[in-house]
Amino acid sequence: PKLKNVSATTNGVLLSKRAKGLKAAGLDRVNISLDTLNPDTYAGICRCNSNVHQQVLDGVHAAVDAGLTPIKLNMVMLEGVNSGELNDMISFVKKFDGNVILQIIEPMDFSNNGLLMEMDIITKELESRATSVIERKMHRRKKYMVEGAEIELVKPIDNSVFCANCNRLRVTSDGKLKPCLLRNDNLVDVSHATDSEFEALFSKAMKNREPFYKGQPQDVST
Template structure:
């Protein structure tokens, strides 16, 4: 397994299959590239099925054991089932989606080898959901969650970006996953650098503090040093001492809530083990940067190997290294100001930090 100079081994990859989407979420970052979306029809610059599969086969040689397909909305591509089916057997395969196209496809995706799914669900309120997503597809998303559960994809992780418009629905969402078998909740910190609305941001530590009070059990996850909060429904009496000793949790008795909080968080960055691939076939060592994009040329196996090695070798923790504190403010480390290995590619996309999910 390859590691960068900060000792961070790369064990997973995120592959964007398209920048197209049938939603227009106000917080969207498109894997850190900004709003590059065009027509909804298939686009020639997207990696082909063979390109994606070849990339995965090569990085599996380096011990990469998980891949998450994302977008845009990846299920706008009709070949996702084929890509999943042809992914290396040793890789855990997951997908992030808005869920609207899971009915009718979830079963085929599972048959192809899909093991996990994240579904965007920002509020249990139709009007708020419509305002945030710019799409009147609340029922379609809920149907997608049901389809994923029926296809055997439990636990289904619901992604909720937490900012001014959605923060008031956090307690309801926590209760929702605690009371419904097979659901987990991932609260994703909003980043004002993306949408340009700093007034929308909230103090994510307040959410942590509230969950600490509500949770029956708290644990830490190695990736990004994330905290997990286990919450039982009212009236449930679970022996957490026994659970901790056993190391497993019956998710019919408790719901799991996790917070993704990358903003100004060096600990989060120090525990990152991923490399990302844009829909056009560029490698990214960090979600928050676009000055480190590396093209894989014609995507031959040799070119992929060389570019992957270079990308891993040049990975840098964003906060605490690429961005450093000076007089209480985060500024770009002078060491990296003139370092732009992607060349001309870095000037074609927005260079702002972005949301993340798992």
């Protein structure tokens, strides 16, 4: 199958050593999970040693140098943890001259722990500060230009527009094609597939795709 774009989501810890090799292997770009610029906060969120944080930052720089761009930094904002870091993240993203985008992700953890920030609060702040707002075809989600930085909000929960305009097919770490971000009951295992078998399995995964949140009919981008 011909794919327009092949990307990977990573914690970035080993990326500084592997970025060039991944680019040479055909990877187009990466999403890197980075919720904070503070090493101690990072250690608390990820439950790791604080020196791991620098490895992730090194990975961001290495990915830019390797051309795995535009890089998207995935940030989940947590009340009282990293909720005051938006300005710092904007300043960090600006340093890369458009090669890095800040992507604020809606939490998918529904536990009532008091940490999850309302996306409406973040949206209103970005709208008040943005010099321009652009709607992407992908998921019909908005891009906010704030002080020279590009910021996207990813809000899949209870969002039929997001589902209707999604064209992603994901691969899990254990070799399964994942037709829907929010489902695990329709995965297609390709971990041991030959090249000839893979094409048929890929087609099967594509046929398994359907909107998780159906809602009302929406404009579907191609």
